[in-house]
Amino acid sequence: MGKFVEGSYPSVQDAIQAINALVTRGYSKEEITLVANHNKKKEITDVSIAVTTDSSHEALKSYQSDIEKGNIIALVEEDSSINDEQKTGSANYEADSPAEDPAPNPKLDANATTDNPLSDNSTPGNVPVGDDDDTPGGIPVDDHNDLTGKQL
Numbered sequence: 001m002g003k004f005v006e007g008s009y010p011s012v013q014d015a016i017q018a019i020n021a022l023v024t025r026g027y028s029k030e031e032i033t034l035v036a037n038h039n040k041k042k043e044i045t046d047v048s049i050a051v052t053t054d055s056s057h058e059a060l061k062s063y064q065s066d067i068e069k070g071n072i073i074a075l076v077e078e079d080s081s082i083n084d085e086q087k088t089g090s091a092n093y094e095a096d097s098p099a100e101d102p103a104p105n106p107k108l109d110a111n112a113t114t115d116n117p118l119s120d121n122s123t124p125g126n127v128p129v130g131d132d133d134d135t136p137g138g139i140p141v142d143d144h145n146d147l148t149g150k151q152l
Contacts, residue, residue: 003059006032006074008066012044015072019049022076031077035060040070 006022009015019032033050035057044051055067063073 002078003057003075004078005059005063006076008063008071008073010071012047012072015044015074016047018074019047022074027076027079031079033075035063035067035073035075037067037070040072044072 007018009018015034019029019034022032023029029049033052034044034047035052035055036044038053041051041053055064055073057075059075060067060073063071067073
């Protein structure tokens with residue numbers, strides 16, 4: 001199996017986030033190696049991922065300048081048990097389907113037509129103050145007491 005570069009990351013935190021995403025997609029930590037220059041490698045502590053300064057792998061050819069600048073490269077062993085959707089992170093299809101409102105907004109302007117569900121208001125543009133259809137058991141309003149029961 002071959003290796004591929006998941007990405008180039010300017011900070012340790014960014015690289016850790018990428019590792020977490022890879023693990024979520026099904027890769028094991030043993031299949032991931034971080035490649036960095038000597039100075040950056042010293043900054044990478046407390047991670048359970050292999051870290052190396054060996055940038056001789058063929059997949060790293062186009063990332064040599066990133067490594068020299070101090071970026072961290074995530075080099076991943078291809079896993080034949082992981083399908084293409086997992087590799088790209090699109091297994092949940094969220095990126096492929098935009099969010100849609102199941103009930104489009106009605107026209108709320110003053111010139112609303114009768115097909116508008118809100119058009120039965122006899123005074124368009126005004127909000128009714130009360131409703132005769134209030135159900136029993138509602139909370140009564142007491143203008144003389146606050147919520148603690150003290151007289152105002």
